[in-house]
Amino acid sequence: MPGLEDLYREIILDHYSNPRNRGELEVPPAVRSEGFNPLCGDETVVYLLLKDGMIDDIAIGGRGCSISSSSASMMSALVKGKSVEQVRDFTKIFKLMLSVHEGTLGGDHSHPISENATQNIGPARELGQDLGDSPDPSARLLTDDELASLGDLAALQGVVKFPVRIKCALLPWNTLTQSLVEALGTG
Amino acid sequence: MPPLRVEMTNSIDTELIQKDFPILSTQVNGQRLVYLDSAASSQKPIQVLEAMDKYYSTTHANVHRGVYAIAENATNLYERARVVVGRFIGAPNPAREIVFTKNATEAVNLVAYSWGRANLTNSDVVLLTEMEHHANIVPWQILAQQLGFEIRFIPIDRSGYLNLSEIDSLLSGVKLVGVTASSNVLGTITEISDLIGRAHSVGALVIVDGAQFVPHLPANVQEIGCDFFVATGHKMLGPTGIGFLWGRETLLDAMPAFLGGGEMICDVRKDGFTPNDLPYKFEAGTPPIAEAIGLMEAVAYLEKLGMANIRAHEIELVGYALDRLKSEFGKSIEIFGPSNPQDRGGVVSFSFKNLHPHDISQILDSEGVCIRAGHHCAKPLMRVLDVSATARASLYIYNDYADVEALVTGLYKADKFFGI
Numbered sequence: 001m002p003g004l005e006d007l008y009r010e011i012i013l014d015h016y017s018n019p020r021n022r023g024e025l026e027v028p029p030a031v032r033s034e035g036f037n038p039l040c041g042d043e044t045v046v047y048l049l050l051k052d053g054m055i056d057d058i059a060i061g062g063r064g065c066s067i068s069s070s071s072a073s074m075m076s077a078l079v080k081g082k083s084v085e086q087v088r089d090f091t092k093i094f095k096l097m098l099s100v101h102e103g104t105l106g107g108d109h110s111h112p113i114s115e116n117a118t119q120n121i122g123p124a125r126e127l128g129q130d131l132g133d134s135p136d137p138s139a140r141l142l143t144d145d146e147l148a149s150l151g152d153l154a155a156l157q158g159v160v161k162f163p164v165r166i167k168c169a170l171l172p173w174n175t176l177t178q179s180l181v182e183a184l185g186t187g
Numbered sequence: 188m189p190p191l192r193v194e195m196t197n198s199i200d201t202e203l204i205q206k207d208f209p210i211l212s213t214q215v216n217g218q219r220l221v222y223l224d225s226a227a228s229s230q231k232p233i234q235v236l237e238a239m240d241k242y243y244s245t246t247h248a249n250v251h252r253g254v255y256a257i258a259e260n261a262t263n264l265y266e267r268a269r270v271v272v273g274r275f276i277g278a279p280n281p282a283r284e285i286v287f288t289k290n291a292t293e294a295v296n297l298v299a300y301s302w303g304r305a306n307l308t309n310s311d312v313v314l315l316t317e318m319e320h321h322a323n324i325v326p327w328q329i330l331a332q333q334l335g336f337e338i339r340f341i342p343i344d345r346s347g348y349l350n351l352s353e354i355d356s357l358l359s360g361v362k363l364v365g366v367t368a369s370s371n372v373l374g375t376i377t378e379i380s381d382l383i384g385r386a387h388s389v390g391a392l393v394i395v396d397g398a399q400f401v402p403h404l405p406a407n408v409q410e411i412g413c414d415f416f417v418a419t420g421h422k423m424l425g426p427t428g429i430g431f432l433w434g435r436e437t438l439l440d441a442m443p444a445f446l447g448g449g450e451m452i453c454d455v456r457k458d459g460f461t462p463n464d465l466p467y468k469f470e471a472g473t474p475p476i477a478e479a480i481g482l483m484e485a486v487a488y489l490e491k492l493g494m495a496n497i498r499a500h501e502i503e504l505v506g507y508a509l510d511r512l513k514s515e516f517g518k519s520i521e522i523f524g525p526s527n528p529q530d531r532g533g534v535v536s537f538s539f540k541n542l543h544p545h546d547i548s549q550i551l552d553s554e555g556v557c558i559r560a561g562h563h564c565a566k567p568l569m570r571v572l573d574v575s576a577t578a579r580a581s582l583y584i585y586n587d588y589a590d591v592e593a594l595v596t597g598l599y600k601a602d603k604f605f606g607i
Contacts, residue, residue: 004553004604013605028550040545041575063575065545066605127498 006158007165008066014071015047015152019075023059025049030057031183035175037167042068044172048179055079055087067156067165072172074152083182091173093146097157098166099139199492199500201587207232207488208585211425218555221593226371226399226534226581227559228421231485235424238484239477239557250476251450251467268483270468275486276397276416277407283465286432286439291398293321294432295365296419297427298394299326301445302415303363304440307367311362314391316341316349316377317571318370321564323396327365331603341366341382343571347373347524354385361391365573368400368411372563372577373524374405374505374531383412398430402583403501404426405494420478423486429478432469439465445515446471476487497584504529504582508535508591512587515595519602523572536563541599542605544578550601556593 013139025032025047035044045061053134058080077093147154159169205211208230213220214269219314222230247256250265254261260440260442264545266282273281287292303326307313313327331338339357344350358364358474364386368472369376383393394415400406404421408416413422415438419430434442444451444462468534489497506528512535521538525531539547544560551558 007549008604016605041566041569043546043575063543064541067545069543070235162549165549166544176249 001054007046007162010068010156010159011074011152012070015073016066019069019073021059021073021080022059022061023047025059026058028080029098031057031177031179033182034062035171035178037068037162037171039047039164039167040065042168042171043071046072046169046172046175046179048176048183050183053084055062055082061127064171065165065168067159067168068165068171071153071156071169074156075172075176078151078153084184087180090150091177093142093150094156094173095170096139097142097147097150097154098160133161180185195243197499197503198496199584201500204232204492204521204585207234207332209236212411213268215555215557216553218553219593221554221556221585221590222581223580223594224557224559225583225586226422226579227404227436228427229424229583230397230427230483231486232424232488232584234488235426235481235484239481242477242480247477249473250540261476264483265474265479268479268555271483271486272431272463272479275490276401276407276418276433277409279409280436282422284433284436284439284503286434286466287479288417288430288432288469289419289428289475290421291396291419292326293397293428294419294430295322295394296433297324297445298417298434299416301332301442301469302325302392303330304334305443307334307336307362311336312339312360313337313365314341314357314386315364315365316360316367317343317392318347318349318373318375318377318565318568319365319367320371320396321399321566322398323365323367323394327599330563334363340567343375343568346526347375348530349375349377349382351378351382355384357387358385358391361386361389364391364393365396365420366393367396367398368570369397369403370524370535370565371399371534372579374534375524376400376530376532378554380410380412387412399532399534402489404498414438420482420485423482424488424523425482426478429475429482436465439469444468444471448472450474453538492584500584501582504586504588505531505535507588508580508594509584510597511591511595512537515600520598523577524569533583534579534581536579538577539552540602540605542601544576546605547578547598547601550604551594551597554593554597554600555579556597558594 001057005021018022030049031048042064043062044064046060058075078090156169156179210230212218220441246257246260248261250262269285270281273285276311280282306383306583313336315324315338327338341357342350366377366379366382379395387392392414395413397406398417401418414435416433420442421427451463451468451471453463509528523536548558548560561576563579
């Protein structure tokens with residue numbers, strides 16, 4: 001079974017306790033986007049200020065668990081000062097990291113539930129691979145360069161072993177994508 | 188940690204009951220399963236599982252159709268389930284007043300779409316409470332979008348009770364009141380009889396959400412005095428996929444059909460249809476037969492224990508949980524809802540330090556302890572409480588002091604782990 005230390009790496013707990021870029025920006029010139037996780041009620045607010053195709057400033061509001069908060073904090077630190085194109089690349093790489101099936105990571109990562117229950121019930125026994133456990137066909141392991149480009153965010157890799165928490169990690173990124181659309185649409 | 192109180196003083200023998208629930212002897216993450224999420228869905232005793240299995244193995248056929256032995260037996264069992272469930276909640280005429288649905292949510296939707304569409308106009312008001320589950324809010328909001336009526340909310344006070352001080356003005360123009368009998372977040376057992384009396388005095392009908400009430404307390408719709416009452420099977424030891432609506436016979440009789448199809452008709456012509464009698468008018472298509480039989484067995488199980496005994500057990504256990512959490516964690520824990528266990532059902536929602544409920548639940552899971560973390564399908568209430576989510580432990584007949592202690596131990600672990 002995956003251990004808690006796979007999920008809660010030290011760097012994650014650090015960003016959770018000391019979130020970076022927490023606050024608000026003046027709207028306008030910044031744009032404000034809200035993202036919700038309907039599962040748990042968590043909310044991420046992204047304030048984004050673009051200047052000449054670059055992220056001039058970013059601030060994070062809302063409330064969430066350690067995973068969504070630390071993902072937001074690390075995301076804000078990473079994208080600040082980067083170009084819109086770079087941010088889009090980071091988003092793709094981050095989502096790719098979280099779409100990789102736990103089985104491809106190697107080691108003893110079988111999920112506790114699939115271990116003693118799901119795979120033993122009915123067709124799931126044989127068809128487990130086709131019943132939502134199957135990896136996204138476009139999923140692949142990140143290259144070393146890709147993983148390195150994410151900086152601290154690579155620590156969130158362990159989240160894939162806790163499928164219900166993947167949405168937590170993605171919430172800030174989906175909100176950022178939304179804010180980019182808004183900022184570029186109005187600017 | 189104080190010594191564990193091993194013996195409970197009420198007559199519910201949890202050790203014996205636990206043996207009836209196969210899932211409670213399984214392990215999660217190498218730990219004993221400590222199931223504290225019965226408010227989301229209860230576990231099922233072997234008697235319920237065997238009754239459904241036996242039905243499928245020996246008796247299954249479609250109901251109300253076949254002229255052969257097993258079909259007649261299936262029909263008899265299904266109709267007996269209706270009567271057993273109806274009597275369990277004190278329905279005066281269960282054979283006509285109990286409508287099986289897939290859950291309590293569908294039962295509320297049935298009332299909204301059938302009674303609501305026929306009776307509500309844009310000059311009317313529907314009065315709900317701030318502690319309603321989404322199931323008793325959203326169907327009315329959907330209908331309000333179409334019909335243009337107003338929705339008001341009875342506020343709650345700081346202790347988690349309904350604040351009825353402005354009830355007379357809130358009731359002005361109200362045609363329907365929707366109220367939960369027991370909150371799935373605060374645990375509050377609401378004072379519905381008083382509210383129902385006032386609602387009736389202005390000519391309003393009352394629908395009561397009994398999903399968190401029926402599994403835990405003796406329920407009698409005639410004593411409660413409501414007009415519609417809904418509940419769900421899977422929270423009261425029964426299977427998923429079955430819930431029920433009770434309605435006053437005269438009201439149900441006057442209501443138009445909801446879902447259309449087989450079973451709910453008396454006659455169908457090219458130019459229209461004649462609806463079937465009660466309750467079949469509201470049961471379109473093949474119903475959840477095995478589920479109804481499972482629910483009947485669940486009711487038998489609850490009746491064998493005795494609802495008054497179950498209530499006594501829960502008051503004692505919830506009281507113990509409130510005491511233990513407060514004495515161990517003091518100001519670090521905020522418990523929502525009434526502080527008197529007599530006024531609560533089996534749920535204990537709380538905020539612990541600055542830890543997010545998701546993170547608390549994750550750490551507890553590693554200890555085999557299952558709690559719910561989230562908004563509990565009550566987002567308007569979450570906004571009133573000014574939280575995005577709460578952690579919720581909910582207790583039932585198979586839970587004991589050791590389960591509460593496992594929660595306490597898990598919370599210490601969470602505190603230590605996050606060290607905030």
